[in-house]
Amino acid sequence: MSELKTLYQEMILDHNKNPRNFRAMEDADRSVEGYNPLCGDHYTVYMKMDGEMVKDISFTGAGCAISKASASVMSAMVKGKTRAQAEKLFEQFHQLVTGEVGGENHIEELGKLAAFSGVSEFPARVKCAILAWHTMKSALEAKAETVTTE
Amino acid sequence: MSIATDIATPAVASKFDVARIRKDFPILHTKVHGKPLVYLDNAATSQKPQSVIDALARYYKEQNSNVHRGVHFLSGFATEAYEETRKKITRYINAASEREVIFVRGTTEGVNLVAQSFGKKFIGKGDEAVISALEHHSNIVPWQMVCDERGATLRVAPINDDGEIIVEEYAKLLNAKTKIVAFAHVSNALGTVNPVKEMIALAHDHGIPVLIDGAQALPHMRVDMQDLDCDFYTFSSHKMFGPTGVGVLYGKEKLLNAMPPYQGGGDMIRSVTFEKTTYNDLPYKFEAGTPNIADVVGFGAAIDYLNNLDFPAIESYEHDLLAYATEVLTSNKRVRIIGTSKHKAGVISFVVDGVHAHDVGTIVDSEGIAVRTGHHCAMPVMERFKVAATARASFAFYNTKEEVDALARGINKVIEVFG
Numbered sequence: 001m002s003e004l005k006t007l008y009q010e011m012i013l014d015h016n017k018n019p020r021n022f023r024a025m026e027d028a029d030r031s032v033e034g035y036n037p038l039c040g041d042h043y044t045v046y047m048k049m050d051g052e053m054v055k056d057i058s059f060t061g062a063g064c065a066i067s068k069a070s071a072s073v074m075s076a077m078v079k080g081k082t083r084a085q086a087e088k089l090f091e092q093f094h095q096l097v098t099g100e101v102g103g104e105n106h107i108e109e110l111g112k113l114a115a116f117s118g119v120s121e122f123p124a125r126v127k128c129a130i131l132a133w134h135t136m137k138s139a140l141e142a143k144a145e146t147v148t149t150e
Numbered sequence: 151m152s153i154a155t156d157i158a159t160p161a162v163a164s165k166f167d168v169a170r171i172r173k174d175f176p177i178l179h180t181k182v183h184g185k186p187l188v189y190l191d192n193a194a195t196s197q198k199p200q201s202v203i204d205a206l207a208r209y210y211k212e213q214n215s216n217v218h219r220g221v222h223f224l225s226g227f228a229t230e231a232y233e234e235t236r237k238k239i240t241r242y243i244n245a246a247s248e249r250e251v252i253f254v255r256g257t258t259e260g261v262n263l264v265a266q267s268f269g270k271k272f273i274g275k276g277d278e279a280v281i282s283a284l285e286h287h288s289n290i291v292p293w294q295m296v297c298d299e300r301g302a303t304l305r306v307a308p309i310n311d312d313g314e315i316i317v318e319e320y321a322k323l324l325n326a327k328t329k330i331v332a333f334a335h336v337s338n339a340l341g342t343v344n345p346v347k348e349m350i351a352l353a354h355d356h357g358i359p360v361l362i363d364g365a366q367a368l369p370h371m372r373v374d375m376q377d378l379d380c381d382f383y384t385f386s387s388h389k390m391f392g393p394t395g396v397g398v399l400y401g402k403e404k405l406l407n408a409m410p411p412y413q414g415g416g417d418m419i420r421s422v423t424f425e426k427t428t429y430n431d432l433p434y435k436f437e438a439g440t441p442n443i444a445d446v447v448g449f450g451a452a453i454d455y456l457n458n459l460d461f462p463a464i465e466s467y468e469h470d471l472l473a474y475a476t477e478v479l480t481s482n483k484r485v486r487i488i489g490t491s492k493h494k495a496g497v498i499s500f501v502v503d504g505v506h507a508h509d510v511g512t513i514v515d516s517e518g519i520a521v522r523t524g525h526h527c528a529m530p531v532m533e534r535f536k537v538a539a540t541a542r543a544s545f546a547f548y549n550t551k552e553e554v555d556a557l558a559r560g561i562n563k564v565i566e567v568f569g
Contacts (some may be wrong), residue, residue, distance in 0.1 A: 004516045008509075008567050017569075038524055039508055040538030062538060064506035065568070122512060 006118030007125070008065065015069035020076045021058040033146040034061075034135030041067040041131055045075075047139040052083045057136070064128050066119065071132030073112050083140055089113070090137050096120070097129045166460065166467040172548050174199040174455070185518030188553045193338050193497055193544030194522050195388045196369055198452075202392055205451035209444045217443055218417060218434075232443050235450030236433070242453050243383070244374040245400055249432035252399045252406075253441055257365040258288040260384025260399035261332070263436060264361050267409040268330060269296035277302040278327045280353075282320065282344070283309045283534060284337040287527040289363045293332060302329070309534060313340035313489040320349060324356045331360045335367035335383075339528035339542070340489030341472075341497030343367075350380050359405060365389055369546060370468060370495040372461050381405055391546075392452030393445035399436070406432050413438040464547045468496055471545055475554045482558065484565055488535050499526070499540040502561060505568050507539040513567055514541075514560035521557070 025031070025046035034043045041063030048056040057075045062068070074093075078086045093113050094100075099120030119129045127149040135147045172178050175197045180187050189197060209231065215224035217232045233248075240248045254260045273279065279293050283306050297304045305328075307320035315333070324331070331353040336343050346362060353360045359381035367373060368390045375383060382405075386397040401409075411418055411429055415438035420428045429435050475498055479485045488499040502510050511523035522542045525532045532539065543557055 004513060004567070007512065013568065037529070040506075040525065040532070042538070064508040066509070125508070125512060128508065 003118070003121050007122055009115045009118065011073075011112065011115040012065060012069040015072040016065040019059075019068055019072035021079065022060065022072065023058050024060050025056065025058045028056075028058075030139050030142055032135050032139040032143065034131045034138075034148070035146050036063075036067075036127060036131055036148055036150045038150050039064065039067075039128060041128055043067070043071055043132055043135060045071070045132060045135040045139050047136070049083075054078050054081055054083070054086055054140075057139075059132065063131070064125075066116075066125050067128040067131050070116065070129045073115070074132045074136055077112060078136060086136070086140060090133050093133050094130060097126050166463040166547070168467070168548060168550055171459075172550075174201070175548055176200055176203070178548060182518040182520070183516055188517075188519040188556045190543040190545065190549065190553065190557060191520045191522050192369065192546040192549070193366060193389070193526075193542065195394065196391045196546050197548070198391055198393070199455050201455055202448050202451045206393060206444055206448045209447045213447070214444070216440055228443055231447045231450070232441065235446045235453065238450050238453040238457075239398055242372075242457070243398075243400060244376050246376070247403065250375075250400055250403050250406065252401065252433040252436045253446055254384070254397050254399050254436075255395055255442070256386040256388070256397035257363055257384045258292075260382075260397055261289050261361065261363060262292045263399055263412045264330075264332075264382050264384075264401070264409075265292035265296045267412045267436075268359075268405070269300060271409055273297070273300045273302050273329045275301035276327060277329045278305050278323075278325070279303075280305045280307060280320070280323045280328055280331045280358075282307040282315045282333040284313060284315065284340055284342060284344075284531055285332075285334055285528065286338050286363065286365070287529070289332055289334060290530070293330075306530075307333070309342075309531075312491045313337065313342045313531075313535075314491045314493075315342075315344055315349070317345060317348060317352075321352050324353060324358060326356070328353075328356060328358050331358050332363065333360075334363040334365075335373070336364075336370070336495045336497075337489070337528075337531075338366045338497065339499055339526040339531045339540070340491070341494040341499070341544075342489060342491040343493040343495050345493075346380070347378060350378060354379070366495065366497070371465060375400055387445065387449040387452060390452060391455060393448040396442045396445040396449050403432060406436070411435050411438070415439045417441075459547070468545060468547055471549060471551065471554070472496060472498070474551050475543065475545070475557070478554055478558045479561070482561060482565075485561060488537060488540050496545040497542060498544075499542045501537055501540055502564055505564055507541045509568070510541045510561070510564050513564045514557065517556065517560045517563065519553075519557055519560045 028046035031046045043061030046058045059071045097119040131149045138147050177197050215228040217229040305323045350360045361382035362380045364385040368385045383400040388394040418438040484503040507523040524539045
């Protein structure tokens with residue numbers, strides 16, 4: 001049960017139930033689809049840039065709690081950040097869920113992302129957690145192809 | 151994940167002694183995450199009795215050699231063991247002769263063999279192949295491939311809201327252009343047992359050959375090729391308590407003789423020169439290369455095991471178990487079962503309201519319960535029922551009501567976590 005609690009933390013359950021920035025964006029500069037067909041996790045990430053800054057970001061779609069909460073937290077954290085900051089968050093999140101993060105201090109720096117530290121104990125679920133992040137990164141790079149993490 | 155050995159003591163009073171049966175399967179007495187394993191993923195693969203495991207070890211310890219054409223002692227021994235399994239299967243499914251029993255890697259290869267070989271000879275431009283809407287991808291994609299190659303059209307018989315093929319609609323698809331019909335005996339995603347005899351007879355009224363994907367049927371029932379009168383029937387060892395990597399394609403001799411070889415190589419030839427090759431007789435014409443000898447021998451041990459079971463008692467036991475599981479799961483208002491045919495075998499696909507199947511799978515796994523989650527290689531079925539994925543509990547004769555209760559508790563825990 002303890003391992004399970006680290007996966008399904010209160011914050012993850014909350015973001016799954018009440019996802020932030022969960023809407024289509026009609027005046028988006030770009031939108032990218034993220035789809036893991038084996039799981040069925042399927043999202044679209046919308047983004048509006050102002051120079052190097054992510055002025056607005058939102059998402060729509062459906063999937064498991066881990067993927068949806070991850071998309072929600074991603075959108076909340078990336079909004080208002082510069083491209084470089086968003087890319088750094090992407091790297092940090094990736095390291096966190098694949099278990100590559102070092103000491104506790106490092107985890108504390110991650111703020112809300114730390115809620116996803118339990119994912120690394122569930123290798124089959126890593127692809128769920130990183131889907132929206134990879135989709136966001138593709139949007140930053142203004143790519144058009146559908147993203148998959150399976 | 152930790153796995154440790156433990157002795158489980160299920161107690162179900164029945165004509166069929168499940169407690170005794172469970173002793174034959176060592177893995178059922180292991181622990182996962184510190185909890186006794188509750189293995190409910192039998193539609194993906196079944197567990198193996200000790201006798202099958204022993205047969206594999208004995209083959210490599212005492213019998214290993216290549217089959218056919220060897221003059222030395224071991225080669226003869228291995229050939230005999232390999233061919234003995236073919237005899238056992240011929241009897242087990244009541245094929246007319248051993249020439250009709252071809253060893254393949256599994257059901258998927260069986261379908262591909264027929265699609266490619268039969269298709270090359272008998273499917274042409276403007277022709278049609280008919281499948282159903284509840285097929286596994288392995289009985290969809292090979293037909294799409296051959297239809298694309300030959301300029302033919304794939305037609306799909308629809309299913310109703312209970313997950314049953316609408317037989318009247320299926321009958322309407324059959325016409326002079328239809329060159330082959332292929333469908334599952336039992337649906338892997340829904341558990342539906344199709345009215346195979348009726349569907350075969352309808353196709354035969356038009357003179358159309360029928361292939362049955364029997365992968366999910368053999369673990370639950372005996373099948374008789376003479377009674378079914380299908381033209382092809384294919385199944386996998388690993389779903390019927392034997393090793394992975396081997397399966398059988400049954401085909402009527404006349405059709406198999408009319409079909410070109412599937413793959414070229416050793417064993418499938420009679421003589422080879424650079425000018426001309428003559429092919430071997432059945433069944434070897436379709437068995438190119440060194441076969442999976444050890445697993446075929448292991449499969450023979452699985453057939454022996456099944457032959458010692460009382461199948462009418464098993465069918466009755468599994469029927470009761472499925473009815474019990476259906477009742478227990480539907481008593482939970484948050485659970486919806488996908489696939490509600492009156493004729494089902496050992497499979498319950500379900501969704502928990504408001505919770506994605508993968509979250510269900512992860513949480514019940516923490517209780518030692520193995521269920522499969524996802525689209526079950528039947529994406530069109532998921533599309534038909536408008537779900538992205540389901541959780542699937544699939545049963546074998548060694549499962550118990552206590553294990554169903556454990557699953558019900560696991561689902562309650564899912565609801566507890568998600569609120």
